[in-house]
Amino acid sequence: EADIYQTPRYLVIGTGKKITLECSQTMGHDKMYWYQQDPGMELHLIHYSYGVNSTEKGDLSSESTVSRIRTEHFPLTLESARPSHTSQYLCASSEGASGRAIGELFFGEGSRLTVL
Amino acid sequence: ILNVEQSPQSLHVQEGDSTNFTCSFPSSNFYALHWYRWETAKSPEALFVMTLNGDEKKKGRISATLNTKEGYSYLYIKGSQPEDSATYLCASSTGNQFYFGTGTSLTVIP
Numbered sequence: 001e002a003d004i005y006q007t008p009r010y011l012v013i014g015t016g017k018k019i020t021l022e023c024s025q026t027m028g029h030d031k032m033y034w035y036q037q038d039p040g041m042e043l044h045l046i047h048y049s050y051g052v053n054s055t056e057k058g059d060l061s062s063e064s065t066v067s068r069i070r071t072e073h074f075p076l077t078l079e080s081a082r083p084s085h086t087s088q089y090l091c092a093s094s095e096g097a098s099g100r101a102i103g104e105l106f107f108g109e110g111s112r113l114t115v116l
Numbered sequence: 117i118l119n120v121e122q123s124p125q126s127l128h129v130q131e132g133d134s135t136n137f138t139c140s141f142p143s144s145n146f147y148a149l150h151w152y153r154w155e156t157a158k159s160p161e162a163l164f165v166m167t168l169n170g171d172e173k174k175k176g177r178i179s180a181t182l183n184t185k186e187g188y189s190y191l192y193i194k195g196s197q198p199e200d201s202a203t204y205l206c207a208s209s210t211g212n213q214f215y216f217g218t219g220t221s222l223t224v225i226p
Contacts, residue, residue, distance in 0.1 A: 004159075035216075042120070043205070043216040058213060059117050090160075101209040102148040102167065107159040 003027055006091050006108035013081055014116050021076045021111045023091030032074040033105070035090040036060060043090060049074060081115040088112045118142055120208050122217035129196050130225050136192045137220040139206030143187035147209040151180055151191055154203045154219070163191075163204075196224040 004025040013019055025032065030051045035043040045058030049068040063085070064078050074093075078085055091108040094101075120141045129135050141149065148167045152160040164173045169184040177194045193200055203221045207214040 033213075040218065042218050043207075045213050048213065100147055101211065101213050102165075104150065104162040104165050105152075105160075105207075105214065107152075107161075109157070109159045 004091060004093055004106050004108045006089075006111050008111060009109060010112050010114075012114045012116065015080075015082055017081050019078050019081055019113070021089055021091075021113070023074045023076070023108055024072050025074075025093045025106070026072060027093060027095075027106065028071065029093035029095055029106070030071065031094045031096060031103075032068065033092045033094075034058075034064075034066060034074070034076050035092065036062065037088045037090060047076065081113075083115045086113060086115050118208060118210060118215035120206060120215050120217040122204075122206055122220050124220060125218065126221040126223070128223045128225060131196060131198060133196050133224075134192070134194045135196055135222070136190050137204055137222075139189045139191070139208075139217055141187050141189075141206075141208035141215075142210070143184055145210040146184045146187075147211065148214075149182055149184075149189050149209075150207045150214065151189070152205040152207065154205055156202075160205060193222075196222075198224045198226050200224050 007022045032049045034047040037043045044060035046062040047066040089111045092105040094103045151163040154160040164180045166182040171182040179192045182189045203219040205219045207216045
């Protein structure tokens with residue numbers, strides 16, 4: 001059973017506020033990911049990490065930032081939220097430290113963000 | 117960016133019917149193809165991880181096939197049950213990340 005947790009599950013916030021979406025996993029996975037999904041659209045990769053102190057941007061441009069200070073923790077931060085940031089954000093992790101994307105992804109339940 | 121397409125977009129079937137969905141992906145530089153099942157208010161869960169051309173995998177009433185040369189995978193559900201209602205996502209990898217399709221939303225009517 002996957003052990004990856006996201007908080008908050010739902011967040012409604014005003015424009016200009018700083019927010020942090022938390023993601024933690026207890027499986028000891030080196031690889032972690034943040035995906036963004038708008039209704040009816042694909043999951044798009046916005047950030048990924050291959051281990052502590054490693055972070056990369058995905059193909060979808062995002063104004064968010066991430067950090068990886070501990071293996072189990074991969075928070076995503078928006079310094080100044082805007083209505084265009086309204087979306088669902090999914091965190092995932094997988095085994096392996098190599099660059100190849102092959103292994104199964106374990107997902108959290110998602111954080112649904114609404115910016116008014 | 118990889119173009120992964122799934123069809124149909126949504127599907128309603130009667131309980132007991134068998135059904136199948138399609139995932140198409142670019143066949144060049146293929147590494148892996150995943151199928152995920154995503155129920156409302158839950159997290160996506162992996163059904164199958166396939167890497168070899170001709171792979172066929174089965175889990176209970178659900179099975180999947182993979183053709184990497186022509187770039188498609190089929191997911192089959194035999195004797196659909198209401199608990200099979202979910203969105204089924206496929207994802208393809210050619211390197212260091214996965215690219216997802218928009219999913220097939222399945223509703224099984226009791």
